[in-house]
Amino acid sequence: MTTATAPRTDTVAVTTPRRAPRLARRSPTQGKKSLVLSIVMGLYLLYTLVPLAWLLINATKTQPDLFTTFGLGPGNSFALFDNIAQTLTYRDGIFLRWLGNTLLYVVVGAGGATLLATLAGYGLAKYNFRGRKAVFAVVLGAIAVPGTALAVPTFLLFSQLGITNTPWAIIIPSLISPFGLYLIWVYATDAIPTELLEAARMDGAGEFRTFFTISIRLLTPGIVTVLLFAVVATWNNYFLPLIMLSDPQWYPLTVGLNQWNAQATGVAAQPIYNLVITGALLSIIPIVAAFLVLQRFWQSGLSAGSVKQ
Amino acid sequence: MTTTAAPPPALRTPRRKRRTRIDDRGWLFVAPFAIVFTLVFLAPLAYSIYLSLFRDQLIGGNAFVGFANYVTAFNDPQFWDGLGRVAIFLVVQVPIMLLLALAAALAIDSARLHAAGFYRIVIFLPYAVPAVVAVLMWGYIYGDQFGLTRNLNDLLGGQFVQPFLPEWMLISIGNIVTWQFVGYNMLIFYSALKTIPNELYEAASIDGAGAWRTIFSIKIPAVRGAIVIATIFSIIGSFQLFNEPNILKPLAPNTISTYFTPNMYAYNLSFAGQQYNYAATIAIIMGVITAVIAYVVQLRGSRQEAR
Numbered sequence: 001m002t003t004a005t006a007p008r009t010d011t012v013a014v015t016t017p018r019r020a021p022r023l024a025r026r027s028p029t030q031g032k033k034s035l036v037l038s039i040v041m042g043l044y045l046l047y048t049l050v051p052l053a054w055l056l057i058n059a060t061k062t063q064p065d066l067f068t069t070f071g072l073g074p075g076n077s078f079a080l081f082d083n084i085a086q087t088l089t090y091r092d093g094i095f096l097r098w099l100g101n102t103l104l105y106v107v108v109g110a111g112g113a114t115l116l117a118t119l120a121g122y123g124l125a126k127y128n129f130r131g132r133k134a135v136f137a138v139v140l141g142a143i144a145v146p147g148t149a150l151a152v153p154t155f156l157l158f159s160q161l162g163i164t165n166t167p168w169a170i171i172i173p174s175l176i177s178p179f180g181l182y183l184i185w186v187y188a189t190d191a192i193p194t195e196l197l198e199a200a201r202m203d204g205a206g207e208f209r210t211f212f213t214i215s216i217r218l219l220t221p222g223i224v225t226v227l228l229f230a231v232v233a234t235w236n237n238y239f240l241p242l243i244m245l246s247d248p249q250w251y252p253l254t255v256g257l258n259q260w261n262a263q264a265t266g267v268a269a270q271p272i273y274n275l276v277i278t279g280a281l282l283s284i285i286p287i288v289a290a291f292l293v294l295q296r297f298w299q300s301g302l303s304a305g306s307v308k309q
Numbered sequence: 310m311t312t313t314a315a316p317p318p319a320l321r322t323p324r325r326k327r328r329t330r331i332d333d334r335g336w337l338f339v340a341p342f343a344i345v346f347t348l349v350f351l352a353p354l355a356y357s358i359y360l361s362l363f364r365d366q367l368i369g370g371n372a373f374v375g376f377a378n379y380v381t382a383f384n385d386p387q388f389w390d391g392l393g394r395v396a397i398f399l400v401v402q403v404p405i406m407l408l409l410a411l412a413a414a415l416a417i418d419s420a421r422l423h424a425a426g427f428y429r430i431v432i433f434l435p436y437a438v439p440a441v442v443a444v445l446m447w448g449y450i451y452g453d454q455f456g457l458t459r460n461l462n463d464l465l466g467g468q469f470v471q472p473f474l475p476e477w478m479l480i481s482i483g484n485i486v487t488w489q490f491v492g493y494n495m496l497i498f499y500s501a502l503k504t505i506p507n508e509l510y511e512a513a514s515i516d517g518a519g520a521w522r523t524i525f526s527i528k529i530p531a532v533r534g535a536i537v538i539a540t541i542f543s544i545i546g547s548f549q550l551f552n553e554p555n556i557l558k559p560l561a562p563n564t565i566s567t568y569f570t571p572n573m574y575a576y577n578l579s580f581a582g583q584q585y586n587y588a589a590t591i592a593i594i595m596g597v598i599t600a601v602i603a604y605v606v607q608l609r610g611s612r613q614e615a616r
Contacts, residue, residue, distance in 0.1 A: 033421055033422070034419075037421050037422055038422055038423045040416075041428055044413065045432065048435060051443075051447060054446065054449075054450055054457065055442075066455040071450070071457040071459075116342040119338045120342035123336070126335070127333075128332055129331065129332055129334070130331060130333060132335065138351075142350050150350065150354060151576075151592075152576070153353035153354070153357035153592075154349060154353040156360070157353055172345065172349060173349045176342070176349055207338075211338070236438075236440055238439070238440055238556075239551060239552065243580065254439050254442075255441075261445055262559045264559070265559050276445060277446075277449070280441075283439065284439065287438075288434065288437050291433075292430065295430060
């Protein structure tokens with residue numbers, strides 16, 4: 001792994017070829033737009049968008065309309081705002097409580113994961129400490145271990161520590177992002193010239209001061225990428241809260257929505273499909289918005305990461 | 310790439326020498342991660358190995374049983390049923406998903422597409438949708454009560470599409486997983502494609518290579534590393550299959566058993582049956598199988614890369 005990265009310590013040389021082909025690729029041999037290709041890809045686009053359109057359309061329907069009107073057509077009445085109001089107030093506004101929980105897990109969990117991965121990735125990239133190779137091997141090995149394989153023992157361990165059914169049971173495991181560490185490690189190797197760190201040391205700056213004043217700025221695109229993917233992972237987390245939490249007061253949105261769905265079957269079934277659909281729509285809006293707004297950052301961060309692969 | 314990136318040897322040697330000097334201050338940066346990692350990865354791993362060697366018995370309580378749990382698992386038809394199912398899923402769904410992703414990445418990268426940036430972001434969009442929402446959404450669409458499936462069957466006048474029948478179930482789940490992850494893999498491939506140096510395209514164009522020739526001789530070899538990574542991630546994902554069947558279960562209770570996938574089996578063993586030791590055993594077996602296959606894929610991938 002280290003030998004493969006050695007020739008690329010020169011930052012300038014790595015960034016230049018990455019940029020160049022995009023502009024120059026539109027050469028006469030390849031620049032012709034193809035209508036057939038656009039149509040074929042358009043079909044795939046349709047496949048991607050139809051379920052989301054279905055969700056949007058059906059969030060505007062009342063529960064009876066869901067059963068009686070065509071799936072991709074409008075309902076008899078436009079009930080979107082009524083559905084939103086019902087979703088937010090159902091059972092004393094538990095949906096808002098779940099949204100708050102999700103935000104808590106995302107801010108502390110994903111924020112902490114990004115901080116830890118950034119520090120550790122930077123340490124791995126820029127310091128040749130004893131045990132470095134071992135740390136790297138263990139973390140890479142951990143990516144291959146299925147997360148769910150560890151879920152049951154983690155639950156048992158946490159229940160002995162007495163922290164199941166508390167936010168800590170969700171936050172602590174969220175703090176680890178092996179993928180984030182890998183990405184920052186790759187990114188820091190290229191983005192921070194070792195000479196710069198040595199110059200800072202000669203000026204008498206401490207290691208952490210150098211990190212927080214100089215290195216962190218150079219790492220920003222990488223950090224935003226890691227943060228965004230950590231946010232998605234915690235926002236979408238389902239399995240971990242499912243096993244760790246039994247009190248609905250601590251549920252995140254994902255587990256809560258699934259509980260609303262499960263309410264439709266079994267004895268004393270009380271289907272609230274319209275609320276599940278509206279709640280689902282509400283829960284994807286923030287995360288989709290974050291991706292759209294930050295796309296320039298994460299796309300450049302990702303392409304830097306893939307240079308290595 | 311390597312030729313442009315490699316600095317002259319005279320410059321490189323002193324820098325590499327300096328980097329190899331031992332500097333234990335790196336631990337200051339790595340320690341916080343390492344501590345939490347030990348708590349949430351290494352400790353549970355060790356604990357589950359420990360659990361798998363014991364058994365809670367009616368007589369004698371918690372007793373060391375060696376590999377007896379593993380022997381039980383290898384003779385357990387429910388475990389094999391789940392494992393076989395995820396193996397079929399892996400062999401069919403992963404290639405379809407990765408081929409779609411590669412085709413999309415090549416199309417977007419080809420500069421022959423109108424509004425390529427729009428395609429890229431929309432195809433990636435499902436990755437941001439929580440698995441729970443994606444599965445509920447598709448589950449409702451599949452449903453015969455108010456889904457599009459019912460609309461379609463009404464239109465055709467019969468029961469042609471029944472996603473919740475046992476013989477359709479795996480396809481239905483495969484469709485959801487494909488929908489969710491094509492965009493993510495597309496982005497991995499696309500990022501790799503963008504790093505191909507322009508000189509290669511110029512050289513190919515001078516040699517008279519057409520678009521297809523360029524794809525097969527330059528682009529695909531150049532993204533082989535990304536393909537290996539994406540394959541490994543997909544294998545891990547397939548063996549871990551849990552969210553999709555578990556969320557679909559209330560919608561199709563008769564089709565999805567408690568041992569539909571090994572992970573569901575482990576989950577139900579521990580949280581419905583209190584059989585923690587046996588659940589840990591199943592989890593470990595799955596972890597070992599996944600790690601071995603991921604390792605083999607990586608070995609094969611890097612060997613071909615070395616040429």
